Amino acid sequence: MAKIIPFRGIFYNPDKIHNLGDVTIPPYDVISKQEQLDFHNRHPYNIIRLTLGKQAENDTNTNNWHTRAAGLFNDWLSKNILVQDNSPSLYLSSVEFSLENKIITRYGLIALVGLEPFNRGIIIPHEKTFSRVTEERFELIKTCHANFSPIFGIYSDQNNILGSLKDAAGAKAPDMEFIDSHSLKHRLWRITDRSVHSHITDAMKEKKLLIADGHHRYETALKYRDWISEINPGFSADHPANYVMMYLSSMEDPGLIILPAHRMLKNVQDSDLETFIKKAGNYFEITTIPFNEKSRENARMQFISALRSNSSKNIIGVFIKNRPEFYLLTLKAQIMQQMFGKELSDSLINLDVTVLTRLILMEILGFDQSMLDNIKLIAYSSSEKQAIKEVASGSCDISFILNPTKIEQVGNIARQGLIMPRKSTYFYPKVITGQVINRLTT
Numbered sequence: 001m002a003k004i005i006p007f008r009g010i011f012y013n014p015d016k017i018h019n020l021g022d023v024t025i026p027p028y029d030v031i032s033k034q035e036q037l038d039f040h041n042r043h044p045y046n047i048i049r050l051t052l053g054k055q056a057e058n059d060t061n062t063n064n065w066h067t068r069a070a071g072l073f074n075d076w077l078s079k080n081i082l083v084q085d086n087s088p089s090l091y092l093s094s095v096e097f098s099l100e101n102k103i104i105t106r107y108g109l110i111a112l113v114g115l116e117p118f119n120r121g122i123i124i125p126h127e128k129t130f131s132r133v134t135e136e137r138f139e140l141i142k143t144c145h146a147n148f149s150p151i152f153g154i155y156s157d158q159n160n161i162l163g164s165l166k167d168a169a170g171a172k173a174p175d176m177e178f179i180d181s182h183s184l185k186h187r188l189w190r191i192t193d194r195s196v197h198s199h200i201t202d203a204m205k206e207k208k209l210l211i212a213d214g215h216h217r218y219e220t221a222l223k224y225r226d227w228i229s230e231i232n233p234g235f236s237a238d239h240p241a242n243y244v245m246m247y248l249s250s251m252e253d254p255g256l257i258i259l260p261a262h263r264m265l266k267n268v269q270d271s272d273l274e275t276f277i278k279k280a281g282n283y284f285e286i287t288t289i290p291f292n293e294k295s296r297e298n299a300r301m302q303f304i305s306a307l308r309s310n311s312s313k314n315i316i317g318v319f320i321k322n323r324p325e326f327y328l329l330t331l332k333a334q335i336m337q338q339m340f341g342k343e344l345s346d347s348l349i350n351l352d353v354t355v356l357t358r359l360i361l362m363e364i365l366g367f368d369q370s371m372l373d374n375i376k377l378i379a380y381s382s383s384e385k386q387a388i389k390e391v392a393s394g395s396c397d398i399s400f401i402l403n404p405t406k407i408e409q410v411g412n413i414a415r416q417g418l419i420m421p422r423k424s425t426y427f428y429p430k431v432i433t434g435q436v437i438n439r440l441t442t
Helices: 033-042 065-078 131-144 161-169 194-204 215-231 270-280 296-309 335-340 352-364 384-392 407-415
Strands: 010-012 082-084 090-099 102-114 151-155 176-179 185-191 209-213 243-250 257-259 262-265 284-290 315-320 325-331 378-381 398-401 426-428
Touching (some): 065 082, 090 161, 102 161, 131 215, 161 185, 161 243, 209 243, 262 384, 270 284, 284 296, 296 325, 296 398, 325 352, 335 352, 384 398
Antiparallel strands (some): 090 102, 315 325, 315 398
16 A cells, blocks of 8 residues: 655745745756756756756766765755754645746645565556666765655545645645746645644555656656665654655646657668658658748647647657658557557557657667667657757757657556556646755764
8 A cells, every 4th residue: 555644844934045946946857058058057956956967077886976966965954954853744746837828736745654675566656767867866865865756656545645635735825936937827735634644644555656757756766765675674664764755646637737758869870861751651651841941930830730630549740850851650550450469458458659659760760779768879858849850950860859758647557557668648747856855864
């Protein structure tokens, strides 16, 4: 069963930090190199220094950005830049954002969740991870002993558990309210009533929690618990390392939005780019949308409109460097079943990301598992404009533009114990980093 408990969160001290938008950031894995620098320059206490610090040429095993992050974390605590809650709380959080000219609000519960191995089926992953990223996050948590960013989890909430928290918050003003660097509005309420805690804990016991975002951090938390238990003779079930901070939102929340994760490939051989469309023609019906410099924007809009309007099909958009045209690849009937029906389940085989990964990247372009695991070869973006721009500028060689995976597909695959390809989903907005911190020391 899922174990959800309140905790004494650590927050930026409002007496010292007057605008939380200056010090909070998105999760580390969606921050570009330029954004990393911008956040460092934005404020001396920006949490980027703890989650994604600057590397130096003279870094060593004992002096590197992980150790510097630990030093800053302890320094900020000692100076009361960061302060800890007086009593255990559950934290109701909301984020308000605009999407396609609509104002949307998503609610979530921030709490501690008891760690469970994936094979128990209580906390469920839905996509593969990058081993290198997990190792890097492990070094950070070993040094800092804290969760700086909550894992984003979702669950079926037909009994409206989050509604109970909203009722508990009532009409009182939020304990925290700010606009972040991407113009998203965040609010947070502390729920200290122990009877509410008991109700939420009991209601969540029978729930299965699906990791929407933060697979690397969850795997890191499992490794950290094992590591702490080995080096700590007094390790017990009450040790903080048995828990991880999570943000839990309802699958039924109308604010739960999934955007596509477009792929941008680097270091693709010119010969592979030259023959790609011809090879793809063996498996896809291909539509070409040509353009010149004056008509490129209209062509792009036509390209995206056609992609979105055919979302019921397996359709993937393609843009190749030095080509004045966009391509739409619509999968021919029964291709995936004929080629991969014996190794892939029905729920996985019909996903656009599976078609892209298994058929396009591996079969046509010849990627192996190590290449799929190499973050230097494949970049990701939820913005089709950005994915196209990266190719147009020459920063990438080819972009694949996708329709978003549906929440029903994610839930169905996870419940079957299956794993989607890496970066199959982009839950939007990401859960903010720096709103609440969880310390893992007693």
